[in-house]
Amino acid sequence: MIRHLNVRTSKxxxxxxxxxxxxxxxxxxxxxxxVCYVYVPHTTAAVTINxxxxxxxxxxxxxxxxxxxxxxxxxxxxxxxxxxxIKSSLIGASEVIIIEGGRxxxxxxxxxxxxxxxxxxxxxxxxxxxxx
Ligand code: ZN
Numbered sequence: 001m002i003r004h005l006n007v008r009t010s011k012x013x014x015x016x017x018x019x020x021x022x023x024x025x026x027x028x029x030x031x032x033x034x035v036c037y038v039y040v041p042h043t044t045a046a047v048t049i050n051x052x053x054x055x056x057x058x059x060x061x062x063x064x065x066x067x068x069x070x071x072x073x074x075x076x077x078x079x080x081x082x083x084x085x086i087k088s089s090l091i092g093a094s095e096v097i098i099i100e101g102g103r104x105x106x107x108x109x110x111x112x113x114x115x116x117x118x119x120x121x122x123x124x125x126x127x128x129x130x131x132x
Pocket of ligand 1: 077079080081082085
């Protein structure tokens with residue numbers, strides 16, 4: 001089955017923890033064993049799995065992305081958001097997470113983050129849950 005999550009971002013760049021929203025969709029699905037595809041259908045956003053316990057980790061990732069890909073660097077793209085497009089490709093548009101016992105098989109410190117690079121906006125995440 002396919003589901004959507006709506007994500008409302010509030011800053012130009014930010015990581016939004018969507019782990020519990022995805023788990024809620026799996027709970028609703030009743031699927032106990034399988035895989036969950038998380039897909040971001042946007043060109044200036046992404047999805048990643050990383051540490052959710054210490055919020056300074058996501059701040060450090062965003063800080064280094066900003067250093068690697070500054071907002072202004074003489075880009076050709078007229079819309080003025082090339083840095084967001086580049087960050088989207090660096091981080092990637094999808095993740096796959098294994099479901100076992102009805103739970104996302106994430107590590108103790110892992111969370112799933114929607115990555116906003118050109119907000120604030122209303123965003124959508126496509127979730128596909130496939131049972132064994
Ligand atoms: Zn653009």
